[in-house]
Amino acid sequence: MEQFGGLIIPLGFLGIFYFLIIRPQQKKEKKVKEMRNSLQVGDDVVTIGGIYGKVTKIKEDMITIEVGADRVKLVVGKWAIGSVITE
Template sequence: MGAGFWIIYIVIIVAFMYFLMIRPQKKQKQKQAELFSNMAIGDSVLTTSGFYGVIIDITEDTVIVEFGSNKNCRIPMQKSAIVQIEKPNAE
């Protein structure tokens, strides 16, 4: 087995690692950045802990989310804790 074989073998392994590990992470980060850029006050959100709430304030890296119907539970959390956003119906 020559040196050319080993070089091709290493290139194939690196390409395989790229397509299985690095590329999906980049897509996930891009999707998350797009999600955060579309975030607005009044949007309903789902957090990583499974709670549903409504955004009442947004800062650079945190959001204040209001949980429940009594309007007394307001919790500041990092934007990264938000998994899903649902826009309110415009009717």
């Protein structure tokens, strides 16, 4: 019985670490993945680099966004989309 007494504290810390750090991060990653998979042509987006644009074409892993008044088209990876702008 005394052998297992030394395991209680490390297992407790492991449980706390999981519920305070790992699980919330997994939930956040799942939400971002769902957002990126639900992108549609015409959505206003912000890349992780801070570029604002409108989605004009979606391929499997690449997205073309239209940027600025000159309507410059940039091709970025789907992973580079940081958020969708909702008005």
